[in-house]
Amino acid sequence: MASGAIGTVTRGTTNTNRLRRVDRWIATLPVLRRAADPLVVDLGYGASGVTALELHQRLAKARQDVEVIGLEIEPGRVATARAQLAAVRAGGTGFAADARIGFALGGFEVPLPGGRLAAVIRASNVLRQYDEAEVVPAWRRLVTRLQPGGVLIDGTCDEIGRISAWVDVTADGPQHLSISLRLAELDAPSIVAERLPKILIHRNVPGEPVHRLMLDLDRLWRIHSPLAAYGPTQRWIAVAQGMRDAGWPVRGGRTRWRLGELTVDWAAVEPRGFSW
Structure with a gap:
């Protein structure tokens, strides 16, 4: 572990293309486009640096001068990622040889050179x-390492990235819950319940707002099953519109819904007893 690093070594499961859904969403964030210093931190990237390399590749399409720093508290993982980066620098990989990316030791303290903020x-x-x-103490610590208007993404997904959920957090606290699903062959949207972020995963029980969210999603998915004849995307769009019509504070519109996404205000799913 890095000297002074805050956190514990986790399993480090990493798969190519696993985080494509959340990366696609990050690329739309206003702060990424407006920041004078477009620095993005991939915290706890795991046993391989590939997801950090993919993050840079995806964000560079929105902001060419984006810089990514991958942080891990396990020195062996940093060594592995740096070896991968050396191969990238040598050319012959699918990543740009001059990509603005680096890897370093660090944890929740988010050590960045020159007093920079993400x-x-x-x-x-x-x-x-x-x-x-x-979770909340970690969020509070991490948002102090953000630029004004910066965003922390606390997300979870399955091993191959077909089921994802994340909370975006600012200095003012959590803002939204987003889910993103592969719609083909989707049985029920509540499959995402097993991949909710830690702050919510144990709250999918009667009496909790996120449980009602799961129930309403499944109910509308069933109601709009006839639209499956036109494809799962049309069915999901109808679900998202139905959620909004039912009073859920759904953000975005068809552009995001077509991707299997749904974003709701945090206040609508905030756990009972939650305090920022």
């Missing part, structure tokens, strides 16, 4: 492995 911190499948009581 525009975005992505912490995917990290806090899931902590206790629920540790």
